[in-house]
Structures are given as structure tokens and as C-alpha cells.
Amino acid sequence: MTLSVSNLSFSYGTKTALKGVSFTLAPSFSALLGPNGAGKSTLFALLTRLFTAPGAHIEIAGHDLNANPRRALAALGVVFQQPTLDLDLTVRQNLKYFAALHGLRGADASHRIDAALSRLDMRERAHEKVRKLNGGHRRRTEIARVLLHEPQVLLLDEPTVGLDAASRAAITDHVHGLAEDGMTVLWATHLTDEISDNDHLLILHQGQFIADGRAGDVANGRSLKDYFLAVTGDNAA
Amino acid sequence: MKWSPALFAIVAREALRFVHQRERFVAALVRPLVWLLVFAAGFRAALGLSITPPYQTYITYETYIVPGLCGMVLLFNGMQSSLSLVYDREMGSMRLLLTSPLPRWWLLTAKLIGSSLISIAQVYAFLLIAAAFGITLPPMGYVAAFPALLLAGFMLGALGLALSSFIKQLENFAGIMNFVIFPMFFLSSALYPLWKMAESSRLLHDICAANPFTHAVELIRFALYGELNLAALGWTLLATTLFGAAALWGYDPARGMMQSRK
CATH class of the missing domain: 3.40.50.300 (P-loop containing nucleotide triphosphate hydrolases)
Structure with a gap:
């Protein structure tokens, strides 16, 4: 368990x-x-x-x-109900900050950020400021972020x-996919x-x-x- | 797991946040400058200052209040950056911080270092403008003041952090203005020397002498003239320790007031 x-x-x-x-x-x-x-x-x-x-x-x-x-x-990885992204930073900067809080930096952090963003189809938005993203993409950014330190739970x-409805379905599907991969x-x-x-x-x-x-x-x-x-x-x- | 990336990231984030809030920077500069260029100019005539350490000659009132105004910048920033945590939007980022697998004291210290460095940058900007208006200090004083400013920034940041954990709701900044910032600032040696205060009221003098902000200001004042005021250093260190302990207690998951804000 x-x-x-x-x-x-x-x-x-x-x-x-x-x-x-x-x-x-x-x-x-x-x-x-x-x-x-x-x-x-x-x-x-x-x-x-x-x-x-x-x-x-x-x-x-x-x-x-x-x-x-x-x-x-x-x-443990957590996506809180309240958004916890810094709106004035880009998607990538937000992920880098989180990676650092988990002791990750440099090439290792970069590699993980690319992989997580690809997984959530967010790679092309990496350099956009979070403020410009819609609610669905902000959530996806948060889910990508929570995968960086490879949590088990x-x-x-x-x-x-x-x-x-469309964003909800996409996010629900993404997370079901994570569970199928053993999370x-x-x-x-x-x-x-x-x-x-x-x-x-x-x-x-x-x-x-x-x-x-x-x-x-x-x-x-x-x-x-x-x-x-x-x-x-x-x-x- | 490495601890240093978190420190650099937290400091960098505080710096970025600050860069994005230009109006905050302007407000932080205008406030002490108004005191220096308007209030002090008016007061110069009314207030005679005798020669007391660290000053070796007769000084103008403008020169006297510069260290106090440096303290004011640190005071406002310490409260502002920590009390912004009380707001929900910021609570989210605090949650993110607190679920990091690092010791809480380290995370809170990193936050304090970040906010103190930002405050100090503003203090130097203020000193630069003051110098442009002819209010200069000994060149070495600008360097010697750095550790004093850092410690004072820590003390005030820790106080703000402690308050942010105990205050459940803060409708606006006014409550803290009235009950923390104003009493701390006015009941200190920032605007008038303690001996002057004693002439009018012994009680007021004693309150001012017990105010940790007085000691932080005196520490900065002496450092700006390349001198170390040991008593001020001791009191500032003691207050920093106490406020830091209160902040740690407040953010302790077993006892803290985080519980009141689910």
C-alpha cells in the first residue's frame, strides 16, 4: 500500500x-x-x-x-484546490521554482521539466506567462509541475x-493515465x-x-x- | 537532497516578484524621501541636536533621521512581504513552500533572506537619492551598514512572519499600520534621539528604549559611521531570535495557526 x-x-x-x-x-x-x-x-x-x-x-x-x-x-505530489502558480512568471519559471524546492536544478531539472510538459501537451507554452493561460492550461501546468520530483502518491x-467541460475531461483523462502508469x-x-x-x-x-x-x-x-x-x-x- | 537550490530559488522568486511590482518600489522610496525632504526640512528649525555618538560634529536634522528612515524602509518591507502571506492568493504559494521536503526553519529562513535582500536594495536606493540631495555619509559607512541592515531586515521580517501566522484574517494593511508599524516607528529613536524624548517624558523614553526597532535603528546609525554599537547589536540579535522562534512556532504544523485557515 x-x-x-x-x-x-x-x-x-x-x-x-x-x-x-x-x-x-x-x-x-x-x-x-x-x-x-x-x-x-x-x-x-x-x-x-x-x-x-x-x-x-x-x-x-x-x-x-x-x-x-x-x-x-x-x-508526495499535491495539486491544491487554490491555484499556487505565480502569474507573473512563465510556465517554465514556475516549474523551475518548484524543482528547486525539491532540490533539483541544472540539466536534471531541465530534462524533467521538458518531459513533464510534453506529457501534459504543454511544451509549446513553456515560455508563456501563466497570466496569459486559460484555467485549463493553468491546471495542466500545475499537474506537470507536480510530476517533476516523480512522486509515488x-x-x-x-x-x-x-x-x-472539455478542460475537465482532458485533465481527468491525463490523471487517469498517470494512475495506469503506476501512480x-x-x-x-x-x-x-x-x-x-x-x-x-x-x-x-x-x-x-x-x-x-x-x-x-x-x-x-x-x-x-x-x-x-x-x-x-x-x-x- | 540538496538544500541550496531552494534557497536560491526562493531568493530569486522574491526578487522577481519585486521587479514585477514597480509601484511597490516607488512607494518604498517615496515614503522615506517625503520624510527626509519635507518633514525633516520643517523640523530642522524646531529641533536642536547636540553632539552625541556616533556624530562628532554638529549635525542637521536631515542627517539625524537618515538611519531611522533606512529602518523605516526595512520595517514597511518586512511587514509587507510577510503579511502578504495572510492573503489567500499568497497562502497558496506558502502551502507549496511548506509541502517541500525541506525543514521548515530552512524554508522560512530562505524567505527571510530573500525579503531582507530586497529591502536592503531599496535602502541603498534611498541612500543614493539622499546623497544626491547632499545628505552624505562617510564612504565606508555605506559598506559597514550592510550587515547591520541585514540583521535589522531579519528582525523585522521575522516579526512580520510571526504576525502572519497568528493573524487569522487581515482585511487590509491598516490594522498592522496602526498597531505595529506606527507605534514601532514613532516610539523609537528614528525621528528623535532618546535623550530628547526623556526631556519631555520619562515614560515615553523608557518605552522607546525597550522598543527593538530603536536598537535596530541605533545599530544602523552607528554602522553608517563605521562604528559598532554592541548594546544595540545584542538587543537586535535577541529580538531577532525571539521573533524567529515565534514565527517557527506559528508555522509548526502541530500547534500553529495554519489550522485556523483550512
């Missing part, structure tokens, strides 16, 4: 966000589905060690996040928010149409998992959207 979480609880003051969550992920595409406010962003903040929860155990690629945070973070927090992907979303029947599905509702299995099996003949609405009573899907 490349990502394992056990007994993860977290509260903001008196408001409980996560109640004893446990799960494991193998190399594949796993979707974390939940209505707004279900605890997805809290889970991501804990997985990326923006803050920590006492008593929980999180292991990334075999490294305990609490005991050995730097090794664990080195194996990839976390994406609602990466398609605000994108048009462990956790894709948080509140949109059921981004999940295919063969994906591993986790449904988070009110700080707890209410489903964990193959998406097709979980929906059990119904459309995933209907199932999701029925179990969460939410109309955001």
Missing part, C-alpha cells in the same frame, strides 16, 4: 471535521467523493502536513508522516473547479461524472467514510450520481 491512514480525527475547536478515518490506497485512481464541507480539504491538509492530528498514523510510500515528514513529503483537491492517485471531487466504474471510490460524508470500494460496485446498478444523492442527501452533485 502506498498510502495508508488510520484513526485520523480532527476538530476545528468544537466543530468535528474528521471522525476516526482509516483507509489504504494502492497504485490506482482513487476518487474521494464528498459534498462541500464533508472534510475533504481537512483530510488533504493533514495528508500534506499543513497541520497534524495527534493519535493518527499516516504512511506515504512506507514513510511515517509524523516520524519522518521529509521523506514522506518527498514521495499524487493528491489532487478538486482540480477541475471552475473549468469548462497512486487520490482525486477529491464533488462531481460524480469525473469517476468511472473501475475507479476506487471513497465517499466522505460528515467526517466519515460511508463507502469504500470499486465505484461500479458501490453504485450497484444505479447511476453513481443517484446513489451519491441518496446517501448524502446533497444536491450539489
Whole structure:
């Protein structure tokens, strides 16, 4: 298992966000589905060690996040919900900055940047300022960036928010491709149409998992959207 | 994993950000120049200054406030670059920084070095313009001031970083102006010597003497004349350490205020 979480609880003051969550992920595409406010962003903040929860155990690629945070973070790639690109820098400059944060520079960094941009069909835009890119290309830049240090585990927090249908489909396909190549992907979303029947599905509702299995099996003949609405009573899907 | 690429990248990014924000540079220069060329000119007549170290002759008021205005540039920049983190757009880049597999103290230090160097570039630009208006310092002073400016920049940057981790929401810059920048600047030796302050109020003098900004300004003042003020150095170092520790505490994932901003 490349990502394992056990007994993860977290509260903001008196408001409980996560109640004893446990799960494991193998190399594949796993979707974390939940209505707004279900605890997805809290889970991501804990997985990326923006803050920590006492008593929980999180292991990334075999490294305990609490005991050995730097090794664990080195194996992790994150695409945050909020854009984190510097708009005044070019695509390439943004990637170079990130590479340096992971100790990469020179020819090695350059080579990885070319490979990642090619993979996301962004090579020809390398020298454009991010400010000039549309939302879809900005997201693709962020996904290319997160591949630079070859993480084993990839976390994406609602990466398609605000994108048009074509960009959403392209990005969903790109990331499915990464999972097929052996990466462990956790894709948080509140949109059921981004999940295919063969994906591993986790449904988070009110700080707890209410489903964990193959998406097709979980929906059990119904459309995933209907199932999701029925179990969460939410109309955001 | 190598640590140095991150340092260079963070410093370069601060520099690029600064280059892209020309209006910030202009504001950073105009502010102390207004004080120097307008405020000080008016005050010169009202305020008599006796000869106190590091000055060896009678000096004009303009000459007196130059080190304080250098401190002002550092103060505004330290607050501005660190408090920009409070805004959401910048929080994104902070998240990116904090998920890097490097020790947090190293990442925060790199950020401090970057913002301090940018501030110092502005201080020298200010000194250059001041010199063009005839307010010059001993040539060696410009060189000797560099380490003092760096330390003062660190101290104020660390304070800003600490504040950015504890302040949950900042609607605008005004709160920090009113409650941090103005008291720090006015209750210091930047605009008036402490002995002058003591003549009017003992209490005010004591507050000024306890203000770390006073010591940073005095450190710069003495360095600009090629002298080392050991007491000022000690207090500035102590304050830098305390503010730095507070910043580290604030950004500690187990206890920090990052939790209040999911």
C-alpha cells in the first residue's frame, strides 16, 4: 500500500471535521467523493502536513508522516484546490521554482521539466506567462509541475473547479493515465461524472467514510450520481 | 537532497516578484524621501541636536533621521512581504513552500533572506537619492551598514512572519499600520534621539528604549559611521531570535495557526 491512514480525527475547536478515518490506497485512481464541507480539504491538509492530528498514523510510500515528514513529503505530489502558480512568471519559471524546492536544478531539472510538459501537451507554452493561460492550461501546468520530483502518491483537491467541460475531461483523462502508469492517485471531487466504474471510490460524508470500494460496485446498478444523492442527501452533485 | 537550490530559488522568486511590482518600489522610496525632504526640512528649525555618538560634529536634522528612515524602509518591507502571506492568493504559494521536503526553519529562513535582500536594495536606493540631495555619509559607512541592515531586515521580517501566522484574517494593511508599524516607528529613536524624548517624558523614553526597532535603528546609525554599537547589536540579535522562534512556532504544523485557515 502506498498510502495508508488510520484513526485520523480532527476538530476545528468544537466543530468535528474528521471522525476516526482509516483507509489504504494502492497504485490506482482513487476518487474521494464528498459534498462541500464533508472534510475533504481537512483530510488533504493533514495528508500534506499543513497541520497534524495527534493519535493518527499516516504512511506515504512506507514513510511515517509524523516520524519522518521529509521523506514522506518527498514521495508526495499535491495539486491544491487554490491555484499556487505565480502569474507573473512563465510556465517554465514556475516549474523551475518548484524543482528547486525539491532540490533539483541544472540539466536534471531541465530534462524533467521538458518531459513533464510534453506529457501534459504543454511544451509549446513553456515560455508563456501563466497570466496569459486559460484555467485549463493553468491546471495542466500545475499537474506537470507536480510530476517533476516523480512522486509515488499524487493528491489532487478538486482540480477541475471552475473549468469548462472539455478542460475537465482532458485533465481527468491525463490523471487517469498517470494512475495506469503506476501512480497512486487520490482525486477529491464533488462531481460524480469525473469517476468511472473501475475507479476506487471513497465517499466522505460528515467526517466519515460511508463507502469504500470499486465505484461500479458501490453504485450497484444505479447511476453513481443517484446513489451519491441518496446517501448524502446533497444536491450539489 | 540538496538544500541550496531552494534557497536560491526562493531568493530569486522574491526578487522577481519585486521587479514585477514597480509601484511597490516607488512607494518604498517615496515614503522615506517625503520624510527626509519635507518633514525633516520643517523640523530642522524646531529641533536642536547636540553632539552625541556616533556624530562628532554638529549635525542637521536631515542627517539625524537618515538611519531611522533606512529602518523605516526595512520595517514597511518586512511587514509587507510577510503579511502578504495572510492573503489567500499568497497562502497558496506558502502551502507549496511548506509541502517541500525541506525543514521548515530552512524554508522560512530562505524567505527571510530573500525579503531582507530586497529591502536592503531599496535602502541603498534611498541612500543614493539622499546623497544626491547632499545628505552624505562617510564612504565606508555605506559598506559597514550592510550587515547591520541585514540583521535589522531579519528582525523585522521575522516579526512580520510571526504576525502572519497568528493573524487569522487581515482585511487590509491598516490594522498592522496602526498597531505595529506606527507605534514601532514613532516610539523609537528614528525621528528623535532618546535623550530628547526623556526631556519631555520619562515614560515615553523608557518605552522607546525597550522598543527593538530603536536598537535596530541605533545599530544602523552607528554602522553608517563605521562604528559598532554592541548594546544595540545584542538587543537586535535577541529580538531577532525571539521573533524567529515565534514565527517557527506559528508555522509548526502541530500547534500553529495554519489550522485556523483550512
